[in-house]
Amino acid sequence: RCGGFFTYRTKDEAEAGLAPVAVKSGGPYSIDQKAFIDPLVAQVQEGAIRATIESMSAYHTRYYASETGVDAARWLQGRWQELAAKIPGASTQLVAHKGWKQPSVVLTIPGVEKPDEIVVLGGHLDSIVQGGGSARSPGADDNASGIAVLTEAVRVLGASGLRPRRTIQFMGYSAEEVGLRGSQDIAKQASSEGRKVIAVIQYDMTNFNGSGERIFLLSDFVDKDLTAFLGMLIDAYAGVPWSTTQCGYACSDHASWTRKGFPAAAAFEASFNGMNRALHTGRDTLATTGGTAQHSVAFAKLAVAFAVEIAKPSAL
Ligand code: BES
Ligand code: ZN
Numbered sequence: 001r002c003g004g005f006f007t008y009r010t011k012d013e014a015e016a017g018l019a020p021v022a023v024k025s026g027g028p029y030s031i032d033q034k035a036f037i038d039p040l041v042a043q044v045q046e047g048a049i050r051a052t053i054e055s056m057s058a059y060h061t062r063y064y065a066s067e068t069g070v071d072a073a074r075w076l077q078g079r080w081q082e083l084a085a086k087i088p089g090a091s092t093q094l095v096a097h098k099g100w101k102q103p104s105v106v107l108t109i110p111g112v113e114k115p116d117e118i119v120v121l122g123g124h125l126d127s128i129v130q131g132g133g134s135a136r137s138p139g140a141d142d143n144a145s146g147i148a149v150l151t152e153a154v155r156v157l158g159a160s161g162l163r164p165r166r167t168i169q170f171m172g173y174s175a176e177e178v179g180l181r182g183s184q185d186i187a188k189q190a191s192s193e194g195r196k197v198i199a200v201i202q203y204d205m206t207n208f209n210g211s212g213e214r215i216f217l218l219s220d221f222v223d224k225d226l227t228a229f230l231g232m233l234i235d236a237y238a239g240v241p242w243s244t245t246q247c248g249y250a251c252s253d254h255a256s257w258t259r260k261g262f263p264a265a266a267a268f269e270a271s272f273n274g275m276n277r278a279l280h281t282g283r284d285t286l287a288t289t290g291g292t293a294q295h296s297v298a299f300a301k302l303a304v305a306f307a308v309e310i311a312k313p314s315a316l
Contacts (some may be wrong), residue, residue, distance in 0.1 A: 007180070026263040137280075143176070153303035184256045188260060201306050202254035206295065214240055216243055
């Protein structure tokens with residue numbers, strides 16, 4: 001499809017990257033918040049998801065090295081900041097990267113009881129067209145859709161008044177399309193600082209209904225236990241069936257976390273063969289997914305359930 005590669009900054013890092021990694025379990029994970037979550041997932045709105053896809057894909061390109069790619073990241077921080085303003089203690093940050101100008105965007109809802117245990121929900125905010133460069137690259141499905149799912153989960157969680165026991169972080173990664181660079185920087189820093197990231201979910205392409213209404217969980221470069229737990233969350237809360245599929249290579253940012261030993265999983269729009277073939281072209285617009293965000297709704301329900309069941313409401 002395109003590269004299918006990690007980009008490392010030095011040869012030493014590249015060689016170290018070939019070594020096998022042991023993933024530390026982030027569990028046990030449990031489902032016991034039905035009474036809290038059922039009314040929340042009912043509040044997920046297709047129109048809200050669609051609005052974010054429209055805003056993000058309106059940028060000429062979100063290419064990591066472009067000025068409009070920086071503008072899009074800043075717009076996202078502004079939108080997340082509006083939502084964070086309604087959540088006690090929540091804040092947003094731009095994460096600068098050395099070597100390119102597009103920042104990543106992070107929204108943090110601090111945990112009340114176990115702030116050092118972190119639940120991450122992420123997706124890449126950049127876009128690309130075949131070959132890179134400055135051509136029109138709407139990236140509506142790849143990956144304004146994933147960013148829109150995260151944004152809708154923040155909105156719904158904010159409206160719920162949730163004060164989580166553990167810290168929840170939403171991440172819009174820069175520079176995924178050129179070798180998972182933004183997420184690698186972030187996972188590397190989390191690892192070197194010894195941060196306790198206990199679960200990561202990746203959303204990359206959620207809006208193309210190429211294999212029916214189900215959610216597909218990636219089965220490679222992920223944590224098996226966390227992926228099994230996602231299946232249980234989908235059964236309990238998302239209202240659609242699920243299956244597994246594989247990329248066959250480190251196809252998105254979950255692989256950056258896995259590579260650093262953190263438990264990560266990924267939810268995808270279709271079977272790998274049924275995915276949106278307009279990706280990385282000027283035709284990856286909302287129109288290609290029927291002009292609606294309907295397929296993404298179940299993914300946003302899963303995001304809400306994931307955040308609440310892993311972070312848990314605080315008893316304090
Ligand atoms: N969204 C795509 C690819 C993808 C396919 C993700 C299936 C999840 C499931 C992603 O943005 C992408 O294009 N990745 C690159 C690899 C990356 C390491 C440069 C690719 O697929 O070639
Ligand atoms: Zn993508």
